[in-house]
Amino acid sequence: MIRFLHKVAKPFTSARQPQIHLPKHLKPERVNLTLKSYLKSDPIKTILLFSDLLRKKVSSVDSYSLLYVIKACAKKSLATEGKQAHTLVIKLGYEPIIFVQTSLIDMYAATSNVADVHKMFDEIPNKNVVCWTSLISAYVKNEKPYRALDIFRQMQIVNVEPDQVTLTVALSACADLGALDKGVWIHDLIYRKPEFSEDLSLMNALLNMYVKCGDIRKAKLLFDSIRIKDVRSWTSMIVGHALHGQGEEALSMADLSDADRKPKVGSSNNSIDQSLDAIESQLSSISVGQSEFDSKEASASNQDKLKELANGLWNGNPGADSSEELPGSNVVEDLSSVWRNMSEEMEAPSSPSSSGYAAERGSSNASSRDSGIEEVDGEILEIGNSDPLDRVSDSQVQWLPGKRHGNEDDASSSWRKRKKHFFILSHSGKPIYSRYGDEHKLAGFSATLQAIISFVENGGDRVNLVRAGKHQVVFLVKGPIYLACISCTEESYQSLKGQLELLYGQMILILTKSLNRCFEKNPKFDMTPLLGGTDAVFSSLIHSFSWNPANFLHAYTCLPLAYATRQAASEILQDVADSGVVFAILMCKHKVISLVGAQKASLHPDDMLLLSNFIMSSESFRTSESFSPICLPRYNPMAFLHAYVHYLDVDTYLLLLSTSSDAFHHLKDCRIRIEKVLLESNVLNEVQRSMVDGGMRVEDLPADHGSHSRPVSAHLGQPGHTRESSERFAEAFIGVGGPAGLWHFMYRSIYLDQYVSSEFSSPVNNRQQQKRLYRAYQKLYASMHDKEIGPHTTQFRRDENYVLLCWVTQDFELYAAFDPLADKALAIKTCNRVCQWIKNMENEIFLLGASAFSW
Structure with missing residues (x-):
């Protein structure tokens, strides 16, 4: 044997095993x-x-x-x-032993091998409650809560009675999904067995579920009913108040100085005072010491690094003695020199030039390079002489939501080669979010950003932009929150600042602006626990900065639908809005089908953008109906609304907003009414057809009928044309795309705050070319709306990639891209035809009757 x-x-x-002292005998x-x-x-x-x-x-x-x-x-x-x-x-031969089997399930779950977990579970002949609980827990640990609840339901079907541990794990899945209805059902199971109500861990899981699902009223009732509370009970309740904009309640609960309000901690080795210290170290009004990055508390290496960067920051000389007197002028020049030195470290020696459109991803000379670095949606691809990645297909660059490259830090060469970084930090220098890398590993870098901002503010000024070689460093200060973007994409300052504004708005949508009061109470407040699990939301928004025109147009787009179909959807939404709903929105992905506000209330397009991004980037909304507190930054940044979200099919979802935290059941009834009408009126089928058919295409631009069309001068203010020029117009431009070599266009209705863009087609038919065109539109928009040199009405640009034409009036803005060899007069005439075409189609491509937002 x-x-x-x-x-x-x-x-x-x-x-080969490492050497370690073990007993000899x-x-x-x-x-x-x-x-x-x-x-x-x-x-x-x-x-x-x-x-x-x-x-x-x-x-x-x-x-x-x-x-x-x-x-x-x-x-x-x-x-x-x-x-x-x-x-x-x-x-x-130990496989039939049940405790060995369950331990194997736990082991595979801990190693993120869910497939082997289920395989192991299926091989168990007699599955008891422990086996089922282990399987459910495995899916919860691996961030698949919807699957965990499915298995919990299967457990009920085969008549296996859940115990306290099973219910605790199932409630965690409900909390992760925001599945309030399933959580309430589990609550009913708990109260059928009085002994379950004495399990503090189970009660804490139930309390956490109500908090995360947005039902603060039931959470408060449950909290009051718990006889013996521990640190987790108090923490859940305080975080719940903070998330629902009830800052005063959260702070008052955190203040446990009164003897009658101290928590009754059960049997524990710690005294009440020690328990209070533990609470204070975790609650939202007290900072977590290990995340503090003030120089006096930072590690020695961080202090040295901060001093070195600070010396270079103040004096333009990294080796200067820290005792030297600080300069009183030329702040921007000193900052610029320091950032120029830092950018040299950040930039790869072989990185492509960022000058002009040729530097953008997908440029015409990208495939001809023998070596260098290629960026795809922010990724860095090392390319050798015969590297197959030299020509990257769309399938190879599929973007995935979530945190990117979490193992990197500012010492990583790959991190320094990224072309665009975003940072959020507190005014004390604590990192809150970073697009790339681990926030905690970037503590020293965050401290440097904070030092730059603080130094300029101490001089009575404000830093907005620092140029360092090809890099731009854009800063945005929002009270106690600092945001920064480091970019070498040649986007304009206004574009990058607008992106930081949207990033801040996304944070406010989750937490409200009342978080400022937490910083007023405690400057060392740590808000990262409140943003747990939101990396995918921020990453999705940043990704949209490279493809969604709504980011700089400040307008939303609608799904093309027949007027009668859209009206049918709007009528039922209006009925719901009249019954106490603030906003009722029906959307398909990021496109609006119908939008109705109570008493003609209107939503700002930026709020629409942030709201749709929040919903589409959160997987939990897709699996079950959800009820979540959200804040609309442009509507009211200080208060929460309560959003009921339900997906009607794969891409179409209904969003109902209410001011009441108790409106879940009412909104659910409204959803049932709406869904019934949408099915009966065939709206959902028409939505699916529209998604398949797509929108306007340049190839479908109607022909010019000569005498029935206005002269070009009536539109763009161009001089009248001679007979010879008219004969030139009659000659069709032979090229790729639509008439006159039209490749793409965007049209923004100023009054409606809506825009429409044509579908991408040849030659702008891959992601690299589309991103390059998007950046070109972005620069064109910035130059047209430059306040320093005054707004323009028309602009015509020609370079090696496009002919770009922009036309701005009091009613609309038109941006069009043509073949680089397109004739100017013919391009202008084609733009007139595009405007007339959109005018004829406005009932189908715009949501008419929607209230414009008062800017």
Whole structure:
């Protein structure tokens, strides 16, 4: 038996192990006790001791020994060692033992191997509540809460009674999804068994579910009913008040100085004072010490780095003595020199030139480079002489939501090669969000940004922009929140500042502007716990800065629909708005189908953009109806509205906004009425057809009928044309795209705050070319609306990539891209035809009757 055990364990013990002190002589009866003790103190020692025992052919290794090894692998997320332990379980015949099976499920869940988790579960012949709970927990841990709830439901179907642990895990899934209705159903299960109400962990999970799902009233009732509360109970309730804009209530609960309001902590080794200290270290009004980055509390390496950068910042000389007198003038010049030095480190030696459109991703000379660095949606691709990535297909650059490159920091060469960074930090220098890398690893860099802003403010000025070589560093100060963008994409200052404004607005949508009061109470306030899980929301918004014109046009777009179809949707939404709903919005992806506001209330296009981004980037909204507090920054930045969200199909969702936190059931009834009418009137089928058909195409531009069309001079103010020029117009321009080489256009209705753009087609038919055209439109818009040199009415540009024509009137703005060889007069005439075409189609492409926002 010992020989066989040594043989099957050879793969487990053959790997080179680190040297560690282990007992030289271990009695067989003490093997499992020693393994268990190591499991608590140092799981790695458990694995090493087990390997050593196998090498020494100790006969006392049994199923409990393997159990402790599997648990150690789970604690340290060791996938390879865990699979080797599983192999031993099979070969030694321990597989039917239930506690070994459940520990294997936990191990695979800890290593993010959900497929093997389910496979392991399916192989268990008699599944008890522990097995089901382990499987549900595995999906929750791996951020698949919707699947966890499906399995919880299957557990009910096969008549396996859930215990307290099962319900606790299921409530965590409900909280992650925002599935209030399922959470209420689980609450009913709990109250059917009075003994469950005495389980504090279960009550805390239920309280957390109500807080995250937006029902603060039920959360307060539940909190008051809990006889013995612990730190988690108080923390959940205070965070709940803060998330719902009830800052005073949150702060008053955090103030536990009155004896009658101190929490009654159950049996614990800590005194009440120690418990209060633990609460104060976690609650929203007190900062977390380990996240503090003031120079006096920072690590020695961070202090040295901050001093070095600060010396260079003040004096333009990184090696200067910190005792030298600070300059009193030429602040911008000093800052610029420092950032120029920093940008040289950030920029790759072989990075392509960023001058002109040729530097943008997808430029005409990109495929001809022999070597260098290619960026795709912010990614850096190293390209060699024969690298197959030299020509990147669309499928290879598929953008995925969420945090990008979290293992990078400012010392990483790949991090410095990124062409566009975004940062959010507090006025004390705490990192809140970074587009790339781990925020905590970027503590020193955040402190540098904060030092720059503070230094200029101390001089009675404000820093907006620093140019350093090809890099621009744009700053935006919003009270206690600092935002910064470092870019070498040659976007204008106004464009980058607008993007920072939207990024700040997205944060306000989640937290409201009342978070400023938290910083007033405590300058070291740490808001990162309040933004947990929102990386995908910010990343999705930043990604849209490269493709969605709504970001700089400040307008929203509508899904093309027949007028009668849109009216049918608007009528039922209006009925709902008259019943106490502030806004009723029907959308398909980022396009509006219908929008109705109570008493002609209107939504700012920026709020529409942020709201749709918040919904589409949060997977939880897709799986079940949700009720969540949100803030509309341009509507009222200080208060929450309560949003009921329900997806009617894969892309179409209904959004109902109310001022009441108790409106869930009313809004649900409204949704049922709306969905019934939409199905009966065939609106949803028409929406799907429109998604398949797409929008306007330049190839479909109607022909010019000569005498029935206005002269060009009536539109663009151009001089009348001679007979010879008219004959020139009659000649069709031969080229790719639409008439006269028209490639693409965007039209913005100023009165409606809406825009329409043509579908992309050849030659602008891949993502690289589309992004380059988007940037060209962005620059054209910025130059047309430059307040320093005055607004323009028309602009005609020709370069190696396009002919760009822009026309601005009191009613609309038109942006069009033509073939680089297009004739100017013919392009102008084509723009007239586009305007007439849009006028004829406005009932289908615009939401008429929508109230314009009062800017």
